[in-house]
Amino acid sequence: MTEETAEPTGIGNSGIVAIVGRTNVGKSTLVNHLLGEKVSIVSDTVQTTRNLIRAILTEPRGQMVFLDTPGVHKAQGEMGKNLNKAARAAVQGVDAILLVLDRSSKPALEDDGWLRRLAREEGPCIIAFNKSDRNFNCSSAYKELWNEIKLEKESAVEPVWTSVSALNGDGMAGLLDILFENIPVGPPLFPDDILTDYPRKLNIADVIREKLFHRLHDELPHAVAVWVEEIVEGEKKWSVEASIYVERHSQKGIVIGEKGRLLKWVREQAEKELYEMYGVRFKLTLWVKVEKNWRKNFWILKKLGYA
Numbered sequence: 001m002t003e004e005t006a007e008p009t010g011i012g013n014s015g016i017v018a019i020v021g022r023t024n025v026g027k028s029t030l031v032n033h034l035l036g037e038k039v040s041i042v043s044d045t046v047q048t049t050r051n052l053i054r055a056i057l058t059e060p061r062g063q064m065v066f067l068d069t070p071g072v073h074k075a076q077g078e079m080g081k082n083l084n085k086a087a088r089a090a091v092q093g094v095d096a097i098l099l100v101l102d103r104s105s106k107p108a109l110e111d112d113g114w115l116r117r118l119a120r121e122e123g124p125c126i127i128a129f130n131k132s133d134r135n136f137n138c139s140s141a142y143k144e145l146w147n148e149i150k151l152e153k154e155s156a157v158e159p160v161w162t163s164v165s166a167l168n169g170d171g172m173a174g175l176l177d178i179l180f181e182n183i184p185v186g187p188p189l190f191p192d193d194i195l196t197d198y199p200r201k202l203n204i205a206d207v208i209r210e211k212l213f214h215r216l217h218d219e220l221p222h223a224v225a226v227w228v229e230e231i232v233e234g235e236k237k238w239s240v241e242a243s244i245y246v247e248r249h250s251q252k253g254i255v256i257g258e259k260g261r262l263l264k265w266v267r268e269q270a271e272k273e274l275y276e277m278y279g280v281r282f283k284l285t286l287w288v289k290v291e292k293n294w295r296k297n298f299w300i301l302k303k304l305g306y307a
């Protein structure tokens with residue numbers, strides 16, 4: 001076949017979808033489920049996702065680029081404000097917005113804020129009630145709230161509503177169909193074999209941070225940041241040096257744990273997961289460093305990608 005007669009290939013529906021919503025509603029779990037792989041970190045701690053993550057799903061019918069945004073949360077200090085700004089900015093210029101709501105809990109102020117934002121949108125909006133596997137169902141309270149906002153804002157937009165469980169997969173295939181129907185026809189934006197353009201250093205740091213979050217309780221996770229200093233890619237093993245920042249000496253002791261047990265657990269779990277992700281063995285060296293008030297330090301926030 002000559003170039004002139006070749007059928008155009010790779011044209012399907014292609015577009016960018018911003019996944020937004022209050023913290024802890026399950027946005028990252030949803031992206032990971034749609035992609036079938038772990039792209040975004042998940043935990044019970046609010047604002048686990050600290051950077052904007054692009055996850056790319058390529059199928060014969062097209063390509064969807066998801067922006068997994070940090071959950072909008074009552075701003076907590078400099079970092080919280082930056083995360084909220086990043087989430088709100090993410091919806092500009094996208095092809096569709098997917099608002100995730102937690103069906104099992106009543107509408108909160110942040111949900112009200114997102115519904116108001118959607119009422120101003122002209123493009124396609126999809127609302128997914130997540131956690132449909134739970135018994136408690138508050139979907140009618142959200143719909144009532146939407147109807148009030150719609151009247152007040154004189155909005156003409158009517159979102160597509162659907163229910164899913166990102167945890168057990170219920171309704172997820174239907175959600176994907178809705179999303180593909182709502183993005184424009186066009187060529188793929190990324191090569192078809194990549195899953196994320198998220199930098200490797202940030203991804204490795206996120207895996208370490210996720211393991212730490214599993215073991216730290218209360219407010220401490222917010223005081224912890226991980227930065228990968230160096231990756232040496234050997235043939236059989238990748239050696240990674242990473243710093244774990246805390247704000248106080250007492251927190252350093254907690255992160256290290258009795259006889260170094262907590263840090264050892266984090267290292268072993270992260271090495272295991274990174275092996276599964278990259279198909280190569282990892283040797284992690286973790287340094288816990290006290291950096292007073294790093295959450296207010298612009299340069300550190302910038303280095304971590306939060307500013």
Ligand SMILES: Nc1nc2c(ncn2[C@@H]2O[C@H](COP(=O)(O)OP(=O)(O)OP(=O)(O)O)[C@@H](O)[C@H]2O)c(=O)[nH]1
Pocket residue numbers: 022023024025026027028029030041042043044045046047048049050069070071072130131132133134164165166167168
């Ligand atoms: N029962 C149930 N739990 C879920 C579901 N989806 C997510 N979760 C849980 O909800 C918690 C928060 O999930 P995440 O995916 O981290 O939430 P997020 O919205 O990305 O949170 P942020 O990163 O803080 O914005 C985790 O404990 C998940 O396992 C679901 O469909 N059903």
